Amino acid sequence: MTENFIGIDFGGTNIKIGCFSADLKLLWKTSIPTDAHMGPAVVIDRMVDTIKSMATNSKVPLATIKAIGIGSPGPAYYSQGILIRCANLPKFTDVPISKMLKKKLGKPVVLENDANAACYGEFVAGQGKNIKNMVFFTLGTGIGSGIISDGKLLRGSGDNAAELGHTIVNVNGRLCGCGQRGCAEAYASASNTARRATEVIEAGAKSSLKAILEKNGQITSKDVYEHLAKGDQLAKKITDETAEVLAVLCVNALHGTEPEKIVFAGGMIAAGKPLLNRITYYFKQHIWKIKQEDSVEICFATLGEDAGIIGAAALAREL
């Protein structure tokens, strides 16, 4: 019998749902607003209804769905399928989401960290094809990450491994949202890249970004790399600082789990080659010289926003 799998990317704003064949071909996908304020029971019912109506309207009967995977922000007891709480999901406190979905749909459910799910998607269907070790960073509000070691997601003793955005690259450095000082995320996430630009402009630095700040009341990372493309020197300096910290993350990732590839994803990779080239440049500057390190490839993800649903479906396939 045909076996298909559903992958869910459970975000603070939207819930993306995809249905995949056993070889991870996309059969259908859809997206609904999360509306987390309506509470877990309602939100989960809407997910179930969406899956059922998609199954009815597509040529993929519900009976062919073998299992369901969900990628969700933490903290969570992932292996137990319980969301503890999440800044972007008010009212979702101690929600046994896997159990609830399983009860409604009668299928096995696996819960995974959202960055891990996207990492796994990119591993099985994107940059990770034909390799066994990969490190994945997604540059957004924070820096999410995932580690593939010997072909498997590295989960750690309590399912909270691979928080590499919160590794400290400057002892007693810049304050991070997590409360630590000197985290890579405090410098090089998309949000903090934009924040650093804002700070120096507010302190009097000259830049074409100043007009943006005055007009919009804020600067985004997209503004930074658009003004970089236009030749703004401050945008170049800010991008360089981001690239240097990301390069140091690459050095540390290599000395940690020694991946074949280090893959960057998230909105900020729209900055394109100018960003990737600077990461690669600083990697060569910072990496040790006692041994040539030319085998690791630093690259951008290829799956875009679908990585999360593909990865979640791939994890469901392993149940």
Added chain:
Amino acid sequence: MTENFIGIDFGGTNIKIGCFSADLKLLWKTSIPTDAHMGPAVVIDRMVDTIKSMATNSKVPLATIKAIGIGSPGPAYYSQGILIRCANLPKFTDVPISKMLKKKLGKPVVLENDANAACYGEFVAGQGKNIKNMVFFTLGTGIGSGIISDGKLLRGSGDNAAELGHTIVNVNGRLCGCGQRGCAEAYASASNTARRATEVIEAGAKSSLKAILEKNGQITSKDVYEHLAKGDQLAKKITDETAEVLAVLCVNALHGTEPEKIVFAGGMIAAGKPLLNRITYYFKQHIWKIKQEDSVEICFATLGEDAGIIGAAALAREL
């Protein structure tokens, strides 16, 4: 039939050899000078002769030895059993040590990084009993490390994972022997702890260590923690700086592979509780506050110098 295993700790100064039962009870051990200048053929013959004569003189016949494990400094093609070269082993360039030993003794041989072997020893017979995830640091001339993930040594794509001493904790910080800037090792290895003390005393700082420097022409890490015990304020400051960097390594290790235990080994742990307490203190200072991290245990290794031979024998047992 009884099956026994030999573990070899192949160092620049000495070669330690131990014979273990299948449940890793020590049956005999010995140590010979490495005399690396005599070249690989001679050194390996001496290892073989030592094993044969120990087998003859002990109640453990050579026929009961099922396999041999070797821990050695790198860089090496460990999975191929070839030493590439090593600063402390002149004349050992591209030496197929596993093949050579196998030919002479007729037993399977496995080669592993020396820090990984010691890590594995501590994992199977020391602090790692009853856990599945561990990070291990050995504080000597450098900072060696090993990672146990889900019960196994994490080796990476080219057998050179777990070089955590060379993770960068200060972008563009202190120069490390490896050529990188800001490595943890550049601050907190035993040698660099002593070096930092020397530097500040030479720059005019007051300390009871000054007399040691004048008398011996150098300061060792042992001098530092002995003078710490006597209440010297500079020794306290230097130890604190070491402890803070080691604590940041612990934070990064937790956010990397999320071990149940982080274990420190090597000569410098003779500094005892005063060092361990300061590492724990700084860990609590630096770790994030968004999630309570009270499950990870930071501790000292228990096997001492035998960790390497036990780990190598345990790896041989898995052949």
